[in-house]
Amino acid sequence: FRDAAERKRLEFRVLTEIAAPRLRGDGGRLRQIVVNLVSNAIKFTERGEVLLHVRSTRCSESDSARVEIIVSDTGPGIAKADHDRVFEAFTQLDATRSRRHDGTGLGLAICRQIVSLMGGRIELANHPGRGTTFTVIVPFALAPRAQSRFSGRGGVLIVDDDATNRAVLAAMLEEFSLEVVAAASADEGLRALRERCDLHLAFIDGQMPGMDGLEMARVWREQRPDSGVALIALTAQGSSAKPLFLSAGFDDFVSKPATLERLEEVLRRWLSRPTPEVAHRETDSPSVVETVEIDAERFASLAELGADRSFRARLLDVFGRDAPELVAEVERATARGEPEAVRRAVHRLRSSAAQLGAVGLARLCERIESEPMADDVTRLRGALDATIVELRSLMGEGSEA
Incomplete structure (x- = not known):
């Protein structure tokens, strides 16, 4: 809309007042209403401004909200005698509007039909020679915060x-x-x-x-x-x-x-990742198979990134270089009895592992991050080594240079 307004040297402003940000309803229909009303306003306004004002308010006694779309302009306005006819399809008004343009046409008729289907209403207020304001009021259900x-x-x-x-x-x-x-x-x-x-x-x-x-x-x-x-x-x-x-x-x-x-x-x-509740111990420790589990689809998708086909190989080289140092940092912090330092280092390792699709290693890191235990830390280096071997094997299957 802004480009269309600028071509006519009009100011286009948007105001929002949202008290109920998450709503459930037909956003496509609402968008069509806005497009029709704003397009009409710009079309029939030669100087001044077009204002789009959107606001929503919660209905205190129900899980619903009221959405208002208000479009006002500083155009020629609509004569009171034409108010009842303005929403009729293909109506041609006899005022200044029809001499310069093709009339309000089908757009407003469609708006009224859409608003009616949504259980709302559309209102017209104007001052001939000074502008027009259309107000659409429609009900929406509140969306659950899931x-x-x-x-x-x-x-x-x-x-x-x-x-x-x-x-x-x-x-x-x-x-x-x-x-x-x-x-x-x-x-x-x-x-x-x-x-x-x-x-x-x-x-x-x-x-x-x-x-x-x-x-x-x-x-x-x-x-x-x-x-x-x-x-x-x-x-x-x-x-x-x-x-x-x-x-x-x-x-x-x-x-x-x-x-x-x-x-x-x-x-x-x-x-998305396993939650701490899932990662808590149901057995004394994860199996070797679990710690080298790879999300093959995630790892394969990395081959499509970067400017050339070597991106994934370079990423794995970096991981193979830096991850062992993070494990060493975890081991040193464990020896010093510094659980927070353990968590910080293992958090970084978990994030890198997850990026590569090394979900088994990421889960082991999550166990340690949630509750640092000496036996899990002991398993970490072996799990990392096995994971790197598995990732390089998968990359070899993809014939990646």
Whole structure:
């Protein structure tokens, strides 16, 4: 809409007041209503502005909410005598509107039908010569907060230079019971990633002043190739830009504006892991087979990343170099009797293992992170060695150079 408004030298503004952010209903129909009303407003306004105001309010006595869409303009307005006819299909009004344009046509008739099907109503208020306001009021059911399964999965970082974008995305991620950390620049984001070992996921704006998201991802991957932090690009460029972001070191991308459904998909992909309750001991210790279990599909998918086919091989080389040092750090901290240091080191190892699809090793790390036990620490080095052998075997089967 903004481009269409700018072509006519109009100001286009959007206001939102959301008291019930998670709703259950037909978003496609609601979008069609907005498109029709805003398009009409821009079409019939020659100077001034078009305002889209969206607000939702909870209904105190039921699990529902009321959504209001208010579209106002500073166009010629509609004569009172035409109010009853304005929602009729193909109606041509006789005022200034019809002399310059093709009439309100089918759009408003469709809007009224859609609103009626949704159990709502549409109202018209205007001042001829000074503008028109359409108000749509529709009921929606409140969606259940079923995303609490992500609670306790570590922190999530947002890196975006726009304060509004940061606030909206943070509010959406908090709907999933996640701890959110926000940074206003790539430098701040890199500092947060270095200083906080509890960050598992970072949403990074692709275009920022100074160091942009692409460069930030490259810097982080060069500095901490085994960090285990999944980097998610935020972009308005759509899926066509996916190869560019993946080659820079991103793991996934989210198109702007983000939706709760897309965020949930990303969170499920990158944060899902066995919960501490599952990892607690049902037997004295996991079997050797369990500790070398590999998610072959996840490991195979890494071969498609990077600018060339050697990305997965290089990633495994880095893991084979750095993971033994993390195990040594765990062993040293265990010998010193420092459980928190054990947890920090094993957390990093778990994240790296999970990135490679080494789910058995990741589970063993999770056991130790949840409750450091000497027998599990003793098993860790052997489990790592066996896992690396298994991963290299799988990579050999893929004939990867």
